[in-house]
Amino acid sequence: MMDAALKYYNNPNYTWFPNDNINYDYVSEDISFHHTSDYGSGRMPYNNFLNITFISILVICIFGVVGNGIVIWLLGFHIKRNPFTTYILNLAIADFGRLLSLIFAIVSNWLTILYDLSSILSVSSIFLFLSTHTASNFLLTAISIDSCMAAFFPLWHRCHRPPHLSTIVCVLVWVLSFLLSRISFIILQMYNNEAVIRVLYQFIVNAMVCFPLVAAATLALFINVCCKAQQHQRRKLFTIILLTLLCFLFLGSPLNIIVTLHFYIYILSYVVLLAFVLSCLNSSVNPMIYFLVGRERKARHRESLEVILQRVFKEEEGCAEELQPPVQIQL
Incomplete structure (x- = not known):
């Protein structure tokens, strides 16, 4: 996965990251870690x-x-479920799994002396990362589209939107993410001598599909929220969505774009690791965004994240009630 994952899948020394114990005969020449342009005068720098980088990531x-x-x-056991919390809950699960997979990857790199354990951790962490990374991208795309519909067509979104649409979308996202990850693993086994980062074609899907949709939806949502005064009551909710989407565009998308470019041009290992x-x-x-935007600045006492999320x-529910059409009573 990472640029350091230059060993093919069935290699007994397989790991995400470069290591002195690795037999680099398995590494493709065009992206070897001994490339002088990557390291300058030596490998030690x-x-x-x-x-x-490992410590920072950890x-x-x-x-x-x-x-x-x-x-x-909190969202799973303490807060009433609604369409938006369903998306946020699944997004938190995807982010949780993605971060956990990177922890496993670093641990497996530090345990390369125990090759069997390291191999198991590496394979598990790569599959977990691929699945959760893709799920996170797809979920943010779904959130951006759903938020635009709520902003531009609020009455339709509240009155005619299928009640279980969020749940159905989340299930489809997870199924598709695991399916794409399985396909990537099959491709890894077919291209034994290729770098892992060179055969993960699902990153192209993330870069070519998710990024343009999220960028367009974010721009439209920003313009709508800033121009329409009636959105004032939902400003906190839309602010959370906008900040989450902007963080994805500036922090999450570079990895998809860099990996996609790496299919065609050589990318320095420094750049990939920074991505x-x-x-x-x-x-x-994201949890910090929920806390900072949702809290009351003039509150006398420090509020918990549960209180902030509930507010x-x-x-959101209060706005939904306001948008319901009035009931006409015929005499």
Whole structure:
């Protein structure tokens, strides 16, 4: 997956990241980690950069796992479910799994002496990352489209939207994500001598489909929220959605774009690893967005995340009631 994952799937020394114990005879020549343009005068500077990157990813992932875990617990067991919380809950699950997979990947890289355990962790972490990464992209695309429908056609969205549409969409997203990940693994087995990053074609789907849709929906939603005064009562909810989508465009999308470009041109390992750091930030920042936007600035006491989430989604339900057409009583 990562650019460091240059070993083919069935190699007993297989790992996500470069390691001195790896037999680099299995590595494709065009993207070898010994490429002089990647490391300059020697390999040691890159190793230092790699270790710093690993530690940064690990710290970000730990905070992100805790934050998304809290969101999953609150939305799953303590807050009344509605169409929007269904999307947010599944998005938190996808981000939680993606961050957990990167933790597994780093641990497997540090346990390369235990080859059997390392191989199991590497394969599991790659499959988990592929599935949750794709699910997160698809869920954000669905959220952006649904939010635009709610902003431009509020009455239709509240009165005629299928009640279980969010649940159906989330189920389809997870099924499609696991299916694409399985196809990627089949391709990995077919291209034994190719770099992992070169055969993950589902990133092209994320870059070519999800990114344009989210970008267009984000722009439309931003214009709608800023121009229409009646959206004031839902400003916090739409602000959360906008910030979440913007974080995806600037933090999550670079990884899809860089991997897609890597199919055609050589990309430095530094760039790919930095894209993974940004992707970790994208998966970790959403709980902070919910907290900072949803809290009351003039509140005398510090509010919990549960109270903040309840306020935001209660605001959503209140707007839904206001948008219901009045009932006419015939005498």
